[in-house]
Amino acid sequence: MxxxxxxxxxxxxxxxxxxxxxxxxxxxxxxxxxxxxxxxxxxxxxxxxxxxxxxxxxxxxxxxxxxxxxxxxxxxxxxxxxxxxxxxxxxxxxxxxxxxxxxxxxxxxxxxxxxxxxxxxxxxxxxxxxxxxxxxxxxxxxxxxxxxxxxxxxxxxxxxxxxxxxxxxxxxxxxxxxxxxxxxxxxxxxxxxxISTERKANLLKIKGKNILISAGPTQEKIDDVRFISNFSSGKMGYAIASSACSLGGNVTLVSGPSCLTIEHNLKLVKVVSSNEMLQALKDEFLENQIVIMSSAVADFTPKIKSSGKIKKEKSEELVLNLIKTPDILSELGRIKKNQVLVGFALEESSEGLFNAWKKLKQKNCDLIVLNYFDREQSGFAGDFNTITVLKFKSENEMNINYYEPMEKSLCAMAILEEIAELL
Ligand SMILES: Cc1cc2nc3c(=O)[nH]c(=O)nc-3n(C[C@H](O)[C@H](O)[C@H](O)COP(=O)(O)O)c2cc1C
The missing domain is CATH 3.40.50.1950 (Flavin prenyltransferase-like)
Structure with a gap:
């Protein structure tokens, strides 16, 4: 719908x-x-x-x-x-x-x-x-x-x-x-x-809840002056954090490097690498009833992080060996107790739904927010997003809600409404 x-x-x-x-x-x-x-x-x-x-x-x-x-x-x-x-x-x-x-x-x-x-x-x-x-x-x-x-x-x-x-x-x-x-x-x-009285009562369930949100990219060090990262701005996660605060939630925001600022009264934990993000989220996890992983964690990190600055003059080409970063969402899904665990999936439109459904089940999430890197008003950096929300019902069943393109602040409200339905 x-x-x-x-x-x-x-x-x-x-x-x-x-x-x-x-x-x-x-x-x-x-x-x-x-x-x-x-x-x-x-x-x-x-x-x-x-x-x-x-x-x-x-x-x-x-x-x-x-x-x-x-x-x-x-x-x-x-x-x-x-x-x-x-x-x-x-x-x-x-x-x-x-x-x-x-x-x-x-x-x-x-x-x-x-x-x-x-x-x-x-x-x-x-x-x-x-x-x-x-x-x-x-x-x-x-x-x-x-x-x-x-x-x-x-x-x-x-x-x-x-x-x-x-x-x-x-x-x-x-x-x-x-x-x-x-x-x-x-x-x-x-x-x-x-919104209707019922929807309002549902959304206000966010009030007083402890909510852990991750946002932004991670940076994976190549040497002391270079890194691998992605185009995530952090706007989606920061918008969710802002909306959750104004609904009266107690928010902890674990943020990768982002030029955004947030003035709300929340706990801000700044991290750089995927390993630091994993550690920060694990440290906070058990204190929270809702956990929203909207950060774009780098999938790979250099196997060897050189100290100093790799010199350009030393060779004609540089070969980097990359290894997989920790799968943070899976790890949180594994240690999950009563938390509502929300993941994000950035996918290509043609296979988005299939991959998001797989992610929802494999990573023990309750809800996945699917957004698309190949659509105009969706994904990284911009002020708008086009989201599809998948909710786990059973091994073979899910609820799907498609949303029209909206400002990220309104996407945040829609996502919080969907989460509140699971509380
Ligand atoms: C320079 C100055 C700054 C003031 N700033 C504040 C303030 O920030 N908050 C406050 O509650 N009262 C402040 N006051 C006191 C109020 O202006 C005062 O209590 C006044 O009666 C408030 O009336 P009102 O609430 O009808 O506007 C300030 C007074 C002065 C002279």
Whole structure:
């Protein structure tokens, strides 16, 4: 069956972006800009304090909409109670950055400005994303923690503040997460809002699960300056890691050399060779309920790794003897206990299904994501992938779902939905 999944969940969505009096407010201008670029309609709402940090002129200009600050501004009052009208037409509200003060007001229902009133009036089926940003001591304060917990219990999504250098020059937890993280959360919750209640409940099973993901290529040393590798960029694995984090999974990402960065709150283990990747995955394996092998491990490695630099002048040709690298997926399949084990197969279209089915059985996997090196929007490097998901049923039976080409971030959601069905 071909799964028809939307190509861009932002397109045409109405998103309220709330901004509060935090030094991180300038970052919300980039958020508005990016949401508009992705096709969303943005309604900026500022607390009076926020106007000390960013101007209404900037938020209106970037969103191409008016900015709401004053609850009682006469110009908004044309459609009855403007706040009720707005919350009933919007698809998602995000408050980024959310100050300690606003966090407390929403948790306690104190509707004394336009932003808090909107957050309180938001229907329960519309996602409310809150990205607290403040100094570490403010974030760790008992009242702030209690308010964050209350909001979580009330169904809001708290985007965990990042750790790092704060505007005060101090180091700690409390930074507003970087733009890609905020966008991942928005994408995830727009996606969840779009699917049926059953699918949503299924996908949310990812929350709280320990998930081990491998990504990127490996590099196999020839000498101290050269290596054998492949064209894997790591984009697919990083996209799965990002989506799993925004669904509330506890992610460990074992990454081969990749120029990608990931800002989510996860454990990142960097490796270079296939042997290092095997060791890192084995070290982490038993702690995880879901293991996704999306890395492109080199199949061969030089038998002898020369030290120094092999000199070009010494001979007319260089013969490398290659030996097989460890079969990491098989090894994980062998030590598997209760984990859901997911492999990737990069194949030629004509024989892809056959080979993926063989891999699924031989390597004791529960699910194989088949993608193709001979198709336009599939495989290494690009931002899109075309996947087919095979799930083990019995020795002679499997479930197959074919997907249309999608951005890798949406492929990631589809893969996580398929995995969640096995939990
Ligand atoms: C320069 C400056 C930076 C501030 N940064 C933050 C911040 O990052 N997080 C925070 O919770 N409060 C911060 N505050 C304090 C808030 O602005 C203050 O608590 C205000 O009442 C918040 O109001 P609001 O939530 O209605 O926007 C800052 C204050 C100043 C003067």
């Amino acid at each position: 071909v799964q028809n999944t939307r190509k861009n969940v932002f397109e045409g969505k109405k998103i309220v972006v709330g901004i509060t009096g935090s030094i991180a407010a300038y970052k919300s201008l980039f958020l508005i800009r990016e949401l508009v670029r992705k096709g969303a309609e943005v309604f900026p709402v500022l607390t009076p304090s926020a106007t000390n940090f960013v101007t209404e002129l900037a938020t209106s200009n970037l969103s191409r909409n008016s900015t709401i600050v004053d609850m009682f501004d006469k110009s908004y009052q044309s459609k009855g109670a403007w706040h009720i009208d707005l919350v009933h037409q919007c698809d998602l509200m995000i408050i980024a950055p959310c100050s300690a003060a606003t966090l407390g007001k929403i948790a306690n229902g104190i509707c004394d400005n336009a932003l808090v009133t909107l957050a309180i009036a938001l229907p329960r089926n519309v996602p409310l994303l809150i990205a607290p940003a403040m100094d570490t001591s403010m974030w760790e304060n008992t009242a702030t923690q209690r308010n964050a917990k209350t909001l979580l219990e009330q169904g809001a999504v708290i985007i965990p503040p990042a750790k790092g250098e704060l505007s005060s020059g101090l180091y700690g937890e409390g930074r507003l997460p970087e733009l890609p993280v905020l966008l991942d959360y928005i994408q995830t919750y727009l996606y969840l809002a779009e």
